[in-house]
Amino acid sequence: MNDLSEQILNATRARHVKQIPAYRFVLARFFTGFLFVLTMLVGSLAFGLVLEALWPEARQGMRGQGFHQMTLGALPLILGLFTGLVVILGAVVFRHFRYGYRVRGIVVVPIVLALSLVLGVANYKLDLTFKVHRTMMHNVMPYRMAFEGQRRELWVNPKSGRLAGVVISKNSTGLVLQDFSGHTWIVRGQVPLNNPKQVRVLGQICGNDFCAESIEPWNMMGGMGPMGPGMGRGMGHKMGNHNW
Amino acid sequence: MDDIESEADVDLAKRLSLGEERALGVLIRRYQEPLARYVRRRCYTCRSEIEDILQDVFLRVFSHIREFDPGMSFSAWIYRIAHNQMVSRIRKTTVRAGLEPFDDNLIPSSLFRTDGPTEMAELTRHLHAIQERMPAKLRDVFVLRFLEEKDYGEIGDILKENGNTVATRIRRAREFVADEAQKLGLNLILEDS
Numbered sequence: 001m002n003d004l005s006e007q008i009l010n011a012t013r014a015r016h017v018k019q020i021p022a023y024r025f026v027l028a029r030f031f032t033g034f035l036f037v038l039t040m041l042v043g044s045l046a047f048g049l050v051l052e053a054l055w056p057e058a059r060q061g062m063r064g065q066g067f068h069q070m071t072l073g074a075l076p077l078i079l080g081l082f083t084g085l086v087v088i089l090g091a092v093v094f095r096h097f098r099y100g101y102r103v104r105g106i107v108v109v110p111i112v113l114a115l116s117l118v119l120g121v122a123n124y125k126l127d128l129t130f131k132v133h134r135t136m137m138h139n140v141m142p143y144r145m146a147f148e149g150q151r152r153e154l155w156v157n158p159k160s161g162r163l164a165g166v167v168i169s170k171n172s173t174g175l176v177l178q179d180f181s182g183h184t185w186i187v188r189g190q191v192p193l194n195n196p197k198q199v200r201v202l203g204q205i206c207g208n209d210f211c212a213e214s215i216e217p218w219n220m221m222g223g224m225g226p227m228g229p230g231m232g233r234g235m236g237h238k239m240g241n242h243n244w
Numbered sequence: 245m246d247d248i249e250s251e252a253d254v255d256l257a258k259r260l261s262l263g264e265e266r267a268l269g270v271l272i273r274r275y276q277e278p279l280a281r282y283v284r285r286r287c288y289t290c291r292s293e294i295e296d297i298l299q300d301v302f303l304r305v306f307s308h309i310r311e312f313d314p315g316m317s318f319s320a321w322i323y324r325i326a327h328n329q330m331v332s333r334i335r336k337t338t339v340r341a342g343l344e345p346f347d348d349n350l351i352p353s354s355l356f357r358t359d360g361p362t363e364m365a366e367l368t369r370h371l372h373a374i375q376e377r378m379p380a381k382l383r384d385v386f387v388l389r390f391l392e393e394k395d396y397g398e399i400g401d402i403l404k405e406n407g408n409t410v411a412t413r414i415r416r417a418r419e420f421v422a423d424e425a426q427k428l429g430l431n432l433i434l435e436d437s
Binding site for chain 1: 265299303306313316404
C-alpha cells in the first residue's frame with residue numbers, strides 16, 4: 001500500500017467517514033423526477049388555463065368582438081409566458097436527471113414543451129383546468145381582477161349588443177343604467193325581480209336607448225367561463241356538466 | 245500479487261461499495277498519477293494543493309461509491325469528481341499563485357505539428373502561454389482531449405455536457421490555439437486523432 005492510499009484509509013477511519021447509503025441517492029433521483037413531473041403539471045395547467053381563456057365558444061359568444069381583444073387580454077398572455085417559464089424550468093430539471101446532460105437543450109426544450117402542451121390539452125378536455133379556473137376565480141383576487149377588467153371591457157359594447165353597468169333607477173318599463181365606461185343609458189326591458197345593483201344586458205341599440213332581450217345580474221351564479229358568470233364556455237356545455 | 249490488482253474498475257467499485265477497503269487502495273494506486281497529472285495540467289494555481297485535492301477526491305469516492313452507476317465509465321466518474329474538486333478549489337483561491345514552469349513531459353509531442361524547425365522546449369513554452377490565456381471552458385476540453393486523450397463521450401460525462409457541446413468546444417479550442425500561435429509567428433496545428 002502506498003503513502004496516499006494508506007493516508008486516505010486512515011483519514012476515513014479518523015474522520016469516521018461512512019459510505020452514503022444507496023437509498024439517499026435513489027431519493028435524490030426520485031426528488032428530481034418529482035420536480036420534473038411537478039413542472040410538467042404546472043406547465044400543463046397554465047396552458048390549459050390559456051385554452052380556457054381563448055376557447056372559440058367564448059369568442060362566438062362575443063358576437064363580432066375582434067379576435068385580438070380576446071387573445072391579447074393580459075391574463076392569457078401572462079399565463080402563456082408562465083407556461084414558457086415552466087417549460088424552461090422543466091428543461092433545467094431534465095438536465096439534472098442522471099444522464100440528462102447527454103441530451104441537447106435544443107431537443108429537450110421541444111420535448112418538454114410538447115409534453116406540457118399535450119398534458120395541457122388533456123387537462124382541458126378532462127375539465128381539470130376548468131375546475132382550477134373556477135377555484136381561482138372564487139379564491140384568488142388578482143386572478144379574478146385580471147379577468148374582471150377584461151370582462152367589463154368586453155361587456156360594454158352596445159353596438160355589438162352588450163351592455164353592463166350599475167343600475168341608477170328602475171321602473172316597470174326598464175331602467176337607467178350607467179355603464180362601466182361612465183355613459184348613462186335608458187334600457188327598455190324586463191327588469192330582474194331580485195333588484196341587482198349591477199346588471200348585464202343583451203339586446204340592441206334602438207334610437208337613443210338600448211332595447212334589452214335579457215337583463216341579468218352582473219354576478220349571477222353560473223358558469224365562470226372566461227367571459228364571466230354565465231357566458232362563454234361556462235354557459236355552454238360546462239353548465240350541463242357542473243351542477244353549480 | 246493479489247488478483248484484485250488486475251480487476252476492472254467497475255468490479256473494484258462494486259467491492260468498495262460492499263465495504264471492501266482493499267478495493268479503494270487499488271483504485272488509489274491506479275488513479276493517483278493520472279489525476280495528479282490532470283490537476284497539474286488544468287490548474288496551475290492548484291499545484292501546491294494537489295495532495296489535498298487528491299485526498300478529497302478519494303474520500304469522496306469512498307463516501308459516494310454507491311452513487312456510481314456502471315452506465316458510465318469509472319474513469320469518467322472519478323475524473324468528474326476530480327474536476328469538481330479542482331473547480332471548487334479554484335473558486336476558493338483568491339490569491340493567484342505565480343505560474344510554475346510547464347513540465348515538458350506534460351505535453352505529448354504527438355499533440356501538434358508545426359511547419360518550422362521550432363525547438364520542442366520552445367513550443368511547450370508557447371503552448372503553456374496559450375493555454376494560460378484560454379477561456380476556462382475551452383481549457384477544460386483542451387486538457388481532457390489533447391493532453392489526457394479522453395474521447396468525446398467521456399469528456400461529456402466528466403464535464404456533464406452533451407457530445408455536440410464538447411465537439412464545438414474542442415473545435416473552438418483548436419481554433420484558439422491556432423490563432424494565438426499565429427500571433428506568436430508559429431504555424432501550430434493541434435492534432436485530433
